[in-house]
Amino acid sequence: MKLVAALLAAALSAAVPPALAGSLEATVATPAGKPAEDSAVVLEALAAAPPRTRPPAPAIEQRDREFRPYLTIVQTGTAVEFPNRDPFKHHVYSFSPAKVFEIKLYAGKPAQPVIFDKAGEVALGCNIHDWMEAYVLVVNTRHFAKTDAAGHALISDVPPGRYRLQVWHPRQKAAFASREIEIGTAPLKLDLVMNIAPRIVKAKPPIDSDQY
Numbered sequence: 001m002k003l004v005a006a007l008l009a010a011a012l013s014a015a016v017p018p019a020l021a022g023s024l025e026a027t028v029a030t031p032a033g034k035p036a037e038d039s040a041v042v043l044e045a046l047a048a049a050p051p052r053t054r055p056p057a058p059a060i061e062q063r064d065r066e067f068r069p070y071l072t073i074v075q076t077g078t079a080v081e082f083p084n085r086d087p088f089k090h091h092v093y094s095f096s097p098a099k100v101f102e103i104k105l106y107a108g109k110p111a112q113p114v115i116f117d118k119a120g121e122v123a124l125g126c127n128i129h130d131w132m133e134a135y136v137l138v139v140n141t142r143h144f145a146k147t148d149a150a151g152h153a154l155i156s157d158v159p160p161g162r163y164r165l166q167v168w169h170p171r172q173k174a175a176f177a178s179r180e181i182e183i184g185t186a187p188l189k190l191d192l193v194m195n196i197a198p199r200i201v202k203a204k205p206p207i208d209s210d211q212y
C-alpha cells in the first residue's frame, strides 16, 4: 500500500504545474536621463518567503590593481571569495559597520571566503593601492539585480506577491524612496530615477619596479 501511495503522490505532484513566477525589468536612469549603471535593484517580500538555496559564492577579483566587479549584491549569509589575479599582493579591508574585515597582504586565493552576515552597505579598499574601490550590498532577499551600462536590471523567477522595492547606488546623492509593488505572473517593467554623482576617477600610477 505504501508503494501505491507513493506512486499516487508522485503522479499527482507531476500533474501539478510549476508555480508561475513573475519578473521585474527595471530601467534606472539619472534625472538627466543617463543610464545609472551599477544600481542595485532589490525586492524584499512583504510576506514570509520560503527558504531557498543560495547561489554559489560570488567572487570579487583583484585584477590589474582594480576590484572587479565594482558592485556585488549578495544575500545575507553569502560567502564571497577574493581571488588575487595579480602577480603581486593586495590587502583588502572594510571598515563598514555591516562588515568589518581585512585580508592581510596576500597572493592567490585567500584560505577563507568572507561571509557577509549582516544586511547593509560595505565599502572595500586596498591598503596597498589607494585608488582601489568596490562595494558589496548585503540584502535580506534573493531577489535582486544590478543595472548594466544601459541601466537595465532584470529580476526573474519572482514568486507573485507584494514586495518592497529598493534601489541603491554607491554614489547616490539621496536615498531612494522605497515603495511597495505587486509582482504578478506577467513581466513588470518599471522606469526608475536615481540621482547619482559621477564616479571619481582616482589616479593609478604605472607599476613600479617593486611590482606594485
Ligand SMILES: [Cu+2]
Residues within 6 Å of the ligand: 062, 065, 089, 090, 091, 126, 127, 128, 129, 132
Ligand atoms: Cu591592492
